[in-house]
Amino acid sequence: MSGELVRDSVVIGDRTEASQIYNKGYYGYNLSGGGLELELLEALYLVESSRLEVTSDGRVLTLAELTAAAAAAHRDFEIKYIVYRDLRQRGYVVKSAGEDFDFRVFPRGGTPTTSTTKYWVAAISERAILNMADFMNDLDRSERTRKELLLALVDEEGDLTYYRADRNEPKGRLDEQWDGKAVPASLLEDRVLVFDEGGSERLHHHGFYGKHIGNVLQLSLLETAHLLEKGWITVSSITASRKLSSSRFMKHALKFQPDFKLRLAAYRDLRARGLVVKTGFKYGTHFRVYEDDPEKIHARYLVHALPEDNKSTWPEMSRAVRLAHGVKKEILFAWVREQGTEYLRLVRVRP
Amino acid sequence: MSGELVRDSVVIGDRTEASQIYNKGYYGYNLSGGGLELELLEALYLVESSRLEVTSDGRVLTLAELTAAAAAAHRDFEIKYIVYRDLRQRGYVVKSAGEDFDFRVFPRGGTPTTSTTKYWVAAISERAILNMADFMNDLDRSERTRKELLLALVDEEGDLTYYRADRNEPKGRLDEQWDGKAVPASLLEDRVLVFDEGGSERLHHHGFYGKHIGNVLQLSLLETAHLLEKGWITVSSITASRKLSSSRFMKHALKFQPDFKLRLAAYRDLRARGLVVKTGFKYGTHFRVYEDDPEKIHARYLVHALPEDNKSTWPEMSRAVRLAHGVKKEILFAWVREQGTEYLRLVRVRP
Numbered sequence: 001m002s003g004e005l006v007r008d009s010v011v012i013g014d015r016t017e018a019s020q021i022y023n024k025g026y027y028g029y030n031l032s033g034g035g036l037e038l039e040l041l042e043a044l045y046l047v048e049s050s051r052l053e054v055t056s057d058g059r060v061l062t063l064a065e066l067t068a069a070a071a072a073a074h075r076d077f078e079i080k081y082i083v084y085r086d087l088r089q090r091g092y093v094v095k096s097a098g099e100d101f102d103f104r105v106f107p108r109g110g111t112p113t114t115s116t117t118k119y120w121v122a123a124i125s126e127r128a129i130l131n132m133a134d135f136m137n138d139l140d141r142s143e144r145t146r147k148e149l150l151l152a153l154v155d156e157e158g159d160l161t162y163y164r165a166d167r168n169e170p171k172g173r174l175d176e177q178w179d180g181k182a183v184p185a186s187l188l189e190d191r192v193l194v195f196d197e198g199g200s201e202r203l204h205h206h207g208f209y210g211k212h213i214g215n216v217l218q219l220s221l222l223e224t225a226h227l228l229e230k231g232w233i234t235v236s237s238i239t240a241s242r243k244l245s246s247s248r249f250m251k252h253a254l255k256f257q258p259d260f261k262l263r264l265a266a267y268r269d270l271r272a273r274g275l276v277v278k279t280g281f282k283y284g285t286h287f288r289v290y291e292d293d294p295e296k297i298h299a300r301y302l303v304h305a306l307p308e309d310n311k312s313t314w315p316e317m318s319r320a321v322r323l324a325h326g327v328k329k330e331i332l333f334a335w336v337r338e339q340g341t342e343y344l345r346l347v348r349v350r351p
Numbered sequence: 352m353s354g355e356l357v358r359d360s361v362v363i364g365d366r367t368e369a370s371q372i373y374n375k376g377y378y379g380y381n382l383s384g385g386g387l388e389l390e391l392l393e394a395l396y397l398v399e400s401s402r403l404e405v406t407s408d409g410r411v412l413t414l415a416e417l418t419a420a421a422a423a424a425h426r427d428f429e430i431k432y433i434v435y436r437d438l439r440q441r442g443y444v445v446k447s448a449g450e451d452f453d454f455r456v457f458p459r460g461g462t463p464t465t466s467t468t469k470y471w472v473a474a475i476s477e478r479a480i481l482n483m484a485d486f487m488n489d490l491d492r493s494e495r496t497r498k499e500l501l502l503a504l505v506d507e508e509g510d511l512t513y514y515r516a517d518r519n520e521p522k523g524r525l526d527e528q529w530d531g532k533a534v535p536a537s538l539l540e541d542r543v544l545v546f547d548e549g550g551s552e553r554l555h556h557h558g559f560y561g562k563h564i565g566n567v568l569q570l571s572l573l574e575t576a577h578l579l580e581k582g583w584i585t586v587s588s589i590t591a592s593r594k595l596s597s598s599r600f601m602k603h604a605l606k607f608q609p610d611f612k613l614r615l616a617a618y619r620d621l622r623a624r625g626l627v628v629k630t631g632f633k634y635g636t637h638f639r640v641y642e643d644d645p646e647k648i649h650a651r652y653l654v655h656a657l658p659e660d661n662k663s664t665w666p667e668m669s670r671a672v673r674l675a676h677g678v679k680k681e682i683l684f685a686w687v688r689e690q691g692t693e694y695l696r697l698v699r700v701r702p
Contacts, residue, residue: 048565063567064537064546068589071539078539082564126632127541127607155632156571157562158542186415188422188429190478191509195415211508213433214399216414220507238419256478281477281506284670319635323670326677 003038005056005066008073010043012036021046026093026111039096040070041077041084048085076125083123083152086160090351097121100141105150105351119150119351126155130317132310132335136344139165150351153314161348163321168332168345170301172275172291176207178232185219186238187249190256192219193238203232208276208294220279221253221260222267229268259305266305266334269341280304283323285331302327303343305334321346354389356407356417359424361394363387372397377444377462390447391421392428392435399436427476434474434503437511441702448472451492456501456702470501470702477506481668483661483686487695490516501702504665512699514672519683519696521652523626523642527558529583536570537589538600541607543570544589554583559627559645571630572604572611573618580619610656617656617685620692631655634674636682653678654694656685672697 001017003010012018012028018036021027027046028038038046044066046052054061061069070077080102087094087103093111097104101120106112120142142149143166151163183199185192193216194200200217203209209227210217219227227233228246235244244252253260263286270277276290280302288299302324306312317333324331325348333344352368354361363369363379369387372378378397379389389397395417397403405412412420421428431453438445438454444462448455452471457463471493493500494517502514534550536543544567545551551568554560560578561568570578578584579597586595595603604611614637621628627641631653639650653675657663668684675682676699684695 048567062546064544064589067539067544067546067567068537071589076540078542085564125541153632155630156541156573157630158564158569159562159630159633161633186419188418189427190476190507191429193415193418193429195413195418211510213436213509216399216418218509222507238415238422279506279508279510281504281666281669282510282512283673284666315632315635318632319670319674322634323674323677326674 001051002053002055002060003036003043005043005054005061005069008040008069010038010040010052010054012038021052025088026095026113040066040073041081044070044081045085045088076123079125079154080123082154082158083121083160086152087121087351092351094121101138101149104147117145117147119148120145121150121152123152123154124314126153126314126318128314130310130312130314132306132312132333132344133308135165136335136342139167139344143167150349151346153318161318162351163346164349166345168330168343169273170270170275170289170303170332170343171273172270172289174207174274174276174292176271176274178206178230182231183233185224185233185235187224187235187244187252188238190221192221192224192235193217194219194233199233203227206232207271208290221257222264222277222279225249225253225260225264226267226271262305262307262336265336266303266341269334269336270303275301277303283327283329285320285323286334288329289332299329301332302329303332303334305336308335308337310335317346321348352402353404353406353411354387354394356394356405356412356420359391359421361389361391361403361405363389372403376439377446377464391417391424392432395421395432396436396439427474430476430505431474433505433509434472434511437503438472438702443702445472452489452500455498468496468498470499471496472501472503474503474505475665477504477665477669479665481663481665483657483663483684483695484659486516487686487693490518490695494518501700502697504669512669513702514697515700517696519681519694520624521621521626521640521654521683521694522624523621523640525558525625525627525643527622529557529581533582534584536575536584536586538575538586538595538603539589541572543572543575543586544568545570545584550584554578557583558622559641572608573615573628573630576600576604576611576615577618577622613656613658613687616687617654617692620685620687621654626652628654634678634680636671636674637685639680640683650680652683653680654683654685656687659686659688661686668697672699 003012013035015034027042028036093106094103102123103121104117105119106115107118149165153161185194210219277287280288285302285304287303289301290299320331335342354363364386366385378393379387444457445454453474454472455468456470457466458469500516504512536545561570628638631639636653636655638654640652641650671682686693
């Protein structure tokens with residue numbers, strides 16, 4: 001079968017050929033006067049699979065020439081083509097999505113006439129920068145249409161990784177009630193020690209704060225800042241008895257941890273959701289997060305905090321997802337904004 | 352038993368008590384005039400485990416007072432103490448290592464009088480910065496003494512992760528021989544396509560370059576730069592026929608990948624070692640590396656390239672080790688220097 005390159009599409013004039021191509025895979029768009037108009041990536045896919053020839057000025061174009069024409073007409077054509085081709089080979093009917101996303105994909109076995117869209121698909125180069133504000137905006141547009149958003153990441157060698165993106169509202173089972181008296185604690189460089197055994201006991205009991213090193217409870221800087229804000233502890237330097245104010249302590253913490261405020265905001269929000277939050281250092285993320293007593297259950301989430309103006313690279317995101325997957329936890333990106341913290345979940349999927 | 356705080360150590364004058372303490376765990380250093388001198392962390396450990404009281408001016412010090420004295424006398428005392436304590440609890444005899452490292456550790460069941468050192472141990476806060484040049488220097492000092500170097504990383508909550516560090520010389524089984532004629536390839540934004548089927552075949556056969564997308568072989572920018580240097584391919588823009596020089600191509604690649612030179616240097620070195628190198632995007636590292644045909648065997652290594660003046664944070668390193676461990680691969684850090692590329696291997700261990 002044969003089509004003619006007309007500007008940035010390929011037109012199949014012969015009605016029989018046109019309906020054959022359309023009916024077997026729902027390629028192209030039927031023209032009102034009869035015939036079919038194919039997008040360049042549809043045409044290229046049909047040429048690659050030897051189902052079509054494309055001519056221009058009466059001459060059959062080579063695959064190289066057709067690719068060149070497509071590359072000249074569309075930015076990032078190759079990225080989109082790799083994704084289109086892969087989804088088609090997985091047996092999906094794939095159509096361009098117009099303004100909003102790159103593609104829409106119908107459920108397996110579904111067609112544009114019998115089904116509604118299953119996924120919106122964004123074809124993304126691993127070299128693209130992820131701007132959180134834009135991304136969350138896209139995600140919300142997708143969720144408003146009640147479709148899943150599928151990210152198709154194309155690496156430098158043309159391999160594909162798919163992620164499903166959605167918002168998440170993590171929730172724990174902790175209900176912290178405190179019974180009054182603040183526990184004295186001693187600051188020692190970048191950690192804080194509670195020598196008072198009764199106090200240690202209470203802090204550990206009400207929210208699983210700290211870690212016992214012998215009889216001494218050790219609090220991290222984050223735990224300390226949070227407990228100071230709540231008024232559950234007082235902090236003095238271990239070598240002097242004068243108490244530190246919350247803001248004085250904050251200044252101290254910032255010396256050790258330049259992104260302390262970001263982390264603390266995410267920590268505070270997770271705690272307010274009844275979750276138990278511990279460091280994610282071992283996993284290279286900010287936090288591991290438990291729905292209940294960390295000595296009784298495994299952490300359900302790994303959480304990484306991102307600032308409001310965050311711009312991440314995809315290899316960073318990919319790494320975090322992979323890592324969480326490897327330890328059977330969910331990765332949440334905590335987007336810390338002025339108006340509150342929002343959670344993005346990315347899950348690796350095989351569509 | 353009881354000792355007296357004397358400046359930054361604790362002295363046990365009573366000879367019977369001194370030899371009891373020394374013989375059960377090899378704590379302290381025998382004084383020439385009799386008695387025993389304990390380092391503060393030894394003393395603190397013995398106090399914590401209720402085997403010792405420390406007095407000052409005739410008064411017994413609390414654990415808090417002794418900790419304060421130790422913190423005043425030694426920088427990062429708490430980090431060192433957490434490591435010391437953990438190794439002791441694992442049943443090792445641990446002694447200070449003097450100038451070189453923090454501790455030396457004897458083989459399990461071994462003592463300073465019957466065994467030589469098994470590990471040098473460096474106690475490191477997760478907040479410390481890893482300066483590659485200094486670190487490799489330490490590693491070499493350790494290897495010269497034929498001891499293993501153990502890194503004890505203390506996270507903000509006082510949890511410990513141990514890494515064994517060594518140099519590595521990865522080696523593959525590939526012997527690339529090329530038979531002459533350069534293959535023409537077409538540049539399309541951030542990838543390069545080979546439409547010539549015979550040429551595709553040869554490139555894939557001689558070193559497993561590229562990835563087939565249908566009949567077209569797609570090369571990454573790195574593969575292209577490497578093959579251009581070797582003279583195995585020629586590259587033209589897909590929309591123009593003029594050939595690109597190696598340096599012109601390099602400029603193009605740098606637009607897409609600011610750290611392209613660093614990656615290419617590591618890539619080149621790994622290839623020269625007979626290894627097959629593919630992108631590590633899925634794992635969030637630079638490369639996954641095979642000793643032979645990537646379609647027949649799993650990648651043995653994940654490799655991350657670091658520049659000569661590299662300063663990394665420990666959470667980054669930790670993440671890479673964890674990730675490699677999760678997918679049953681070894682992580683190598685390729686330290687790209689003027690005089691060549693060197694490899695650091697980190698393995699998570701439980702001592």
